[in-house]
Amino acid sequence: MDTRAIQFARTGGPEVLEEVRLAVPPPGPGEALVRHRAIGVNFIDTYHRSGVYPAALPCVPGVEAAGVVEAVGAGVTHVAPGDRVVYFCSSPGAYCDARTLEARWLVKLPDAIGDEEAAAGWLKACTTEFLVERCAKVQPGDAVVVTAAAGGMGLLLCRWLAEVGATVIAVTSSPEKGAMAAAAGAHHLLGYADMPARVKELTGGRGADVVFDGVGKATFDAALDSLRRRGLLVSFGNASGKVGPVDFGILAAKGSLFTTRPTLFDYYATPEDFALGTARVFAMWPKLAVAAGRRYPLAEAAQCHRDLESRATTGSSLLLP
Secondary structure, three states, X not given: OEEEEEEEOOOOOHHHOEEEEXXXXXXXOOEEEEEEEEEEOOHHHHHHHHOOOOXXXXXXXXXXXXXXXXXXXXXXXXXXXXXXXEEEOOOOOOOEOEEEEXXXXXXXXXXXXXXXXXXXXHHHHHHHXXXXXXHOOOOOOOEEEEOOOOEHHHHHHHHHHHXXXXXXXXXXXXXXHHHHHHHXXXXXXXXXXXXXXXXXXXXXXXXXXXXXXXXXXXXXXXXXXXXXXXXXXXXXXXXXXXXXXXXXXXXXXXXXXXXXXXXXXXXXXXXXXXXXXXXXXXXXXXXXXXXXXXXXXXXXXXXXXXHHHOOOOOEEEEEEO
């Protein structure tokens, strides 16, 4: 069989994305064929397209989707044809109607979680889980800054952090986006120009325990200056570009700070990690209020990327086959 897909043959801006027809191989041992019902759009897709994260060319972007299993290969027992599933995976390829992939990434969906809801939130919820609970190990009462707090990741971080008892300081680019972060549980709102002075004011001059920053280059210095002595910067995204070379001496000069650049796949690397993380996500799911943001037909993937990179979107965008 074949499938309609969005592909890029060279790296660059959204204009390199084009619609093609590709063959879909039958599932081999350990694989499954999934027909997509909703495809999640994440910033990592733009990193693959632009070349920030190298990918073999030509490349079909996308690492997250929800759909229905159509066939399974030998040795696959945890899902079967007809099962509704969601996945994120380390190999791009989700911007299509159907694909064959390693079945180990597939998780069966309960009836209570719809396809669009799952595709809008699964990767982001799993990312939020590891960032809050296993990377930063946030404790009740911690003061935590979230940049880009009205984005798909930002809103989930606000909800999860509020649920575990942190004081959430949300940074957004407009009052309207700040209102969204407040509705998601943020206790304090500020704009980018107010970092770090307002953070220090809100924490009595101490600074934040943790900063979760998905913006990257444009906010790196302000994020460090918002931290308390021995505070932690979790830099998990590059929306404004890579941070670039860093003089480690700056961490000492600003208060013996810690920083990390974690990735989802290192925290979901083993079956034990995967089982632990996904179980926690399902337990927290009712608290996360996951909802799809803007929906685009699959053929409009380039416009979706333009909107995402220009901060014209809020919440989690979807491509619909």
